[in-house]
Amino acid sequence: MEADVEDHRGHGGQRSGGRDEGRLGRLPVALRAPLEGRAWRELLYVLLSFPISIIGFVFAVTMLSTGVALAVTFIGIPVLALGLMACRGFGALERIRARTLLGVDVKDPHPLKPRDKGFMAWMGAVLKSGVSWRHVLYALIHMPWAIFSFVVTTVFWTYGWAMLTYPLWFWLFPLYGGQDGIQLYGDDGHRIYLDNPFEIGLTAGTGLLVTLATPWIVRALTTVDRLLVLGLLGPSRLVSRVVELESDRGVVVDTAAADLRRIERDLHDGAQARLVALAMDLGLAKEKLAEDPQAAARMVDEAHGEVKVALQELRDLARGIHPAVLTDRGLDAALSALAARCTVPVEVEVDLAARPAAAIEGIAYFTVSELLQNISKHSGAGRASVDVWKVEDRLMLQVGDDGRGGADVSAGSGLAGLAERLDAVDGILVVESPVGGPTLITAELPWRG
Incomplete structure (x- = not known):
């Protein structure tokens, strides 16, 4: 009501109308119905x-x-x-x-x-x-x-x-x-x-x-x-569905293009640059091998360390594309691995008798991955939880934390992009995050097993 009063300052007629509606609101519904504007x-x-x-x-x-x-x-x-x-x-x-x-x-x-x-x-x-x-x-x-x-x-x-x-x-x-x-x-x-x-x-x-x-x-x-x-x-359901599918297809194409650009950027700025530097170091070590074997040995040793770092970057990049543990062992093991890397203690509970379609499984994995990253970066939470289960022909995901809350899909954050990705496959994202917490985010995906 305070917001209404502020909005109507300077407009006497509207302000009195708000007071009248407030007075009507005190009456039972059956008594005020003939006096309401809707009637x-x-x-x-x-x-x-x-x-x-x-x-x-x-x-x-x-x-x-x-x-x-x-x-x-x-x-x-x-x-x-x-x-x-x-x-x-x-x-x-x-x-x-x-x-x-x-x-x-x-x-x-x-x-x-x-x-x-x-x-x-x-x-x-x-x-x-x-x-x-x-x-x-x-x-x-x-x-x-x-x-x-x-x-x-x-x-x-x-x-x-x-x-x-x-x-x-x-x-x-x-x-x-x-x-x-x-x-x-x-x-x-x-x-x-x-x-x-x-x-x-x-x-x-x-x-x-x-x-x-x-x-x-x-x-x-x-x-x-x-x-x-x-x-x-109104528009026919068939036409509306076609328009919705065209929009979803555009979201999928844009998301795939963005992922490809991210992979290309990570390869160029990470592993590729490191491998180029490694090749130069090995070339220098080869030149020094005859005249200064000890210096060459040190350079080879440093190059060996660079190889390990490059391999780790490539593993991280491959995990970001599609982790091997998800393909081999399913959501339970993959989400447990995600939880282990999170900076906040995460309790994972997966109750699935079978595995959904591979595409849905991948979307579920990356949905939880992004939500856990948000918890690590922005929530200030002390603990978090991940629950996964099946209801009829829908895969349900629920990620919660005891942080500061205030997450909002409409704010144009990463949650908005995540909601668009889920919508592209007939999924739903529901965010319950009052200021002060706790936050509970529920995602619903088609099973398509």
């Missing part, structure tokens, strides 16, 4: 749906019938294509309305991409687009539902508020209507009016119940509208 936005959505859906329905029917009727001539095809594009525009209006009034997070469908330039190619793309026909289907389906929702909503809202406020205006009947109150029943010999205090109070109580129930009824009705907008006006 009134959903009411406005239903009221606007009535005329808009009729216009959309009439246009869609007219467009379809005219286009089909003229299909025997060339004119019918362009009419149909233009009508489909108009329905797409109508769908864009509905998406904006749903986002604004219903809070539906619906993305725009992917734009048309004709293979060739020109009106004929564009027309063919429109007619072949499933998105265009789904917009037409929405216009046809939504109209009867919008009318039903409008009738139900207006009846409940008007009758609820009318009965709730009946004690305030029942006096109009005896003063101007010539009767004691609302006539509940009447025939030739008997009439019942809501005119005594008990009946007036009972009417108001009934109105209160109807008024409290109405927002939930409207919310249930608009749930169907949400489903229609998401299902018919």
